[in-house]
Amino acid sequence: MKHIHLQRHLSITLSALILTNTIMLADDKKENIKLNSIEIVEDTKTKYLYNKKMSANRSNIELKNTAKSIQIFNEDFIKDASLQNIEDVIKFSSNTIYTGDSHGRTNQISMRGFEGVPILIDGLKVTNKLAHPDINNFETVEVQKGPDSLQYGESSPGGIVNLVKKKPSKESIGEIGFEFNDNTAQKANIDLGGSLNEEDSLYYRLVSTIKKDKGYVNNNTDTNGIFLAPSLAYDINDNNTLTFVSEYTKETSPSTFGTYVNKQGELVSSLENTISNPDEKFKKTQKLVGLDLDSTFNTWNSHFKYRYINYVGDNADVHMPFMYNETTNTLSRIYAKQKQKFQEHALQYTVNKKLNILNLDHNITLGADYNKAYSKLDMYADMGTTYSINLSNPSYEELTRLSDHSSARDMSTEKTYVKSWGTFLQDSINLSDSLILNAGLRYSESKPKTGQKTDAYTPSLGLVYHVTPKTILYTNYSESFKPNSNKDINKKILDPETGNGLELGIKQKLLDDKFNLTAAVFKINKENIAKLDPNDVTNQSYKASGEQESKGFEIDISGEITSNLSIIASYGYTKTKDKDNDNLKLTNVPEHTANIFTTYNLASFNLPSIHIGGGARYIGNRYADEANKIELDSAIVYNANIGYKKNNWKANLSIQNLSDEKYVDGALSSNARGTRVYAGTPKTVYATISYAF
Template sequence: MKNISIKLCAILLTSQTIYAQEITRLEEITISEQAYSKYQNEAKPELNRTQISKEDTAKSIQTFNKTFIEDAQLQNIEDIIEMSSNTVYTGDNHGRTNEISMRGFAGVPILFDGLKLTNKLAHSEVYNLESVEVLKGPDSLQYGQSSPGGLVNLVTKKPTKDSLAKIEFEVTDNPSYSPKLDVGGALNENKSLYFRLSSVLKYDEGWTNSNTDINRVFIAPSLAYDINDNNVITFVTEYTDEKTPSSFGTYVDNNGKLVTDIKNILSSPDEEFKKTQKIAGFDFDTIYDTWNSSFKYRYIDYVGDNGNVHISTLGYNKPTNSVNRFYAYQKQEFQEHALQYTLNKEVDIFNLKNRFTIGADYNKSYSKLDFFSARPPLYPLYLSNLVYEPLTSLNDHPNAINMSSPKTDIENYGIFLQDNINITDDLIFSAGVRYDEVKPKNSQKSDATTPQFGLVYHLTPQTTLFTNYSESFTPTSRQDKDGKILNPEKGKGYEFGVKQKLFDDSFDLTTSLFKIEKDNVAVLDLANSGGTFVYKQSGIQTSQGFELDLNGDITSNWSIIASYGYVNTKDKDINNNELRNIPHHTANLFTTYKLTALNLPDYYIGGGARYIGSRYANDTNSIELDSALIYNATIGYKKGNWKANLSVQNLSNEKYVDGAINNGTAGGYEWARVYVGTPRTILASISYTF
């Protein structure tokens, strides 16, 4: 309680100092509903279905815009998402997902243009992003099942009426090269029909000792039509065809130390992971003075083929300094239909402005898994002398066990109602409730009702106080001793924070105190296991902490994005241990400065750092991972239609762990299987806009 009080006082003192500053508001300039400084984004967040601004929302929301993403030369969506406070990336689950933990809790969903998908999309193309939005805390109201930590929304590039033609070429020292194209504009005289096309080709030899190069083809055409002044329909498509090395991670020993160089593949260097992903759909938007609506539909078709692998998931044997591997064949397929409807309506009730939002969602996803496993034989790999045997195929293992799952489907329904009430011009109260059903084929349905309440007070035009109570739920497929599916896990959170504008309103600061509890966590029921895995629903996990996020322009030449987060987590069922992969402290910084003072106004320099505190690789807290500090540096040139950038990612070549995927014991010693960060990479790009 003492720590919380100190942090609360710090927030209030910061705000009082800010109030004393004399602020001059500049005339607002709106371009396509977005008012950018360099790193500040004043557009209404697309993940907010209420269409209410960030200042009127009783939640902590960060937006990372395209300008920042391009200046920082970030290559993966996790590098962008991690810029938010109390947010860590823990791996990609064999190339299939981007695993994000936020405010202490894993399983953060990643939305696609404001649509929640049942199946996760991994490694979305950064070049096709307009921005990345992060919302903190439990929030199942607008999107249904979610993590108590928050959610992420990827905003893709959309058709533009203004003529656009941009070509870019990017190279790294891996080596790799990647030509990119972004074109758009009107197709008729009155500009009612307009398009956008974003495309990327990539060849990358990679930084590991794999014999498989990365080859990617990405193309995303979209087309919009203004039916009339109030109705617009937009058709969107994406196609990705990619081949990469397999991604099974490496190991740390019982002391949390990496057991081999991060460049070494511990499965087979000849393995390939092939991914084909197709997305198609449309947005139908209607806008009037007092109401608006949006109907969205997406169809996703995904095939992820690991093919033949010698998978190293049996653990690390410290006495022999080796890993044992076995043959497996894995191919995952899924298709999904996702629909979403949202209606926003302003109504005056008793002379109070009410902004009602009604939303409905429907998802139907199909999935299929081909999985064969053979052990014996086992293939030992001694890390002091890496000798890889030839990669085998399914034909070489006639006794392989078929562990495949037939095609099955899951249906999700959801509906919610929210009202934002202006009690005064400066005081806004919000309340909402949602009902969801999840229906797996040939299994028991899960349902949940989740409320949310919030209060926003505009203390001054530059200072906003907010507080909220919100809930989340996550269905589970785990069964109890009677074969009954357990109830969904539920999260509930409390938050108080301040949103502050600085430096002539071109700079945003958000600071929050939060406390979250997750219950109904499924834990192993050892008393009734009978040799099989059965679960009981009694687990409770908690997190509480403090965070600070800021972004924007300090001067016309100096832009910055930074964050700091502190979180304390506890697993009530395991001796109040800390939750796996969650550091107490995280911090991020990226800044650029135009060299106008040196009479070089077309040049800028920049750099940044990311700090990940120490954390545990297992639930028993017996394996601790070291903290890490990763530096980046950049120099760039912008003049007219030309832009060039040279950057170094992980400047000091820090060897660090992103997160642990599982753990166990072999040879009398504990181990954890982990994913590691990318080593030092030199990256150069040049672009020209016609």
């Protein structure tokens, strides 16, 4: 592949900001301000433009008054583009890439050069989540860039993602849909909602999916799953609403250990061949229950959220990849058995208050949150017996059981937990009709069952200037933190990893407010990264001395170009360096990424019920190893769609990865045992049909 060489001279100039915040009492009766204001935009055919309040924002700040780069992808876009998983949605945001799923256990997202991006659920931090959650259950997917531990605590300096689930609806909803693909996959889903009484005070939502998928890999195990998500809301009175939510997921699928690349970064095996054993089964079960209490009054509101999650992931018997030999293209595997059990209690409470202090309008937010996450691992591994296959032409042995491995080592752990909590105060001050100051400070604390406490203070400061009603300039400084689990030579837990970032951007409305553009330049530093202590000859102690940096530019656009032509697109440039590793680039981070998806309605051809669409995703070359010796090629992945919408019927035919490009999403590991990666999905044809009633 030809490499694209672009040079960006980035310059960020920020003014010094002085915050003076006086806490005063205010009479609630003196002003009557409606919170949660919504900016109304003209309805469009595809409705890709989203200008409502961001769900992940615990304050009442509208998007236009937020000093952050934020992209929100709604259900219309997800369906028109035939996106199958949340990671397919997330990577449409600039400088955002998907690097794998850790053997089917969790979605791994990198943003602005840094991995470990947390995925929130309805604006709530959840430690352990199901990988690849059912995409039919989400109204929007929100992406917020840059370090930001202010409202949610532990985070990545790259940003956060929030998945907004479908809520109970007073309006009647009824839709049933079916999906098929050329791998003989079958999926049926239903979405129901509406009021249950004449007063419209009791209303519900039910989302459910049943699926079966053979997949493109030659496994003897098909993916079979069921998902059920009923929710119920009750308006206690005009000011208070109580909502009960629940979910049940049960799925059986093959193991997903990825594949390998050689020292030239080339895939060494057909994507249709598994590198473990075709008889393996990975069983996942997740149960979720929770409630929300939302209270809204004239000048204040409050939101209480609680979720309990119980997850079990069971890889009963596997022949796990262990060591790759590039010379012979053979892979040695070992027997392993693993079951992970997670339970979690997550609580969150937020109060927003409108005040006028010294003739300035303030929007004050006070929040607190608490998580207690339990975990238990049952694991056995037999390191003394290996099973070898040639990846060019694999011949698989019979899958063994634990009873066949008397020398298997018991690597199980006792049930343990980590408790974390935090509180923050944020104020958005209207310094004038066009100038808004956002400032806040958070205290966070984390403590394992047996271990030392980690705590951190994280500030955030932003300035928004409305040049005109259509042009907004913003700048911000924010910080993030993540607890370290490694210990120093004195057996003390290291200080948490910290991130800090500067950003300068513009938000622009175009084409009669039907088109949004957001552009930003940024610089982010990550510090206190655990590195092996050279003074410890046992190589078991660490020092919090590592430092990494990323800087770049990005642009995101969405909306209507004409009444028939809609588009979502992005471009990102990120330059990274590991300052403790000769300024080499960080792994899995391309300098250039770009995305585009567009739909065109054929009304001008007297076919108003039909739209055509398509797009492309570009991911630049990047390195799979810290030494920057194994380079993964750039790739362009195309897709095409044709859709039909008339009355209550919808149908869509989509081809994803139209040219059947062979490419890598990201590297899981690269060491003496080989470089294991996750490859992109090959060409797949999807057909969907749905009926609303």
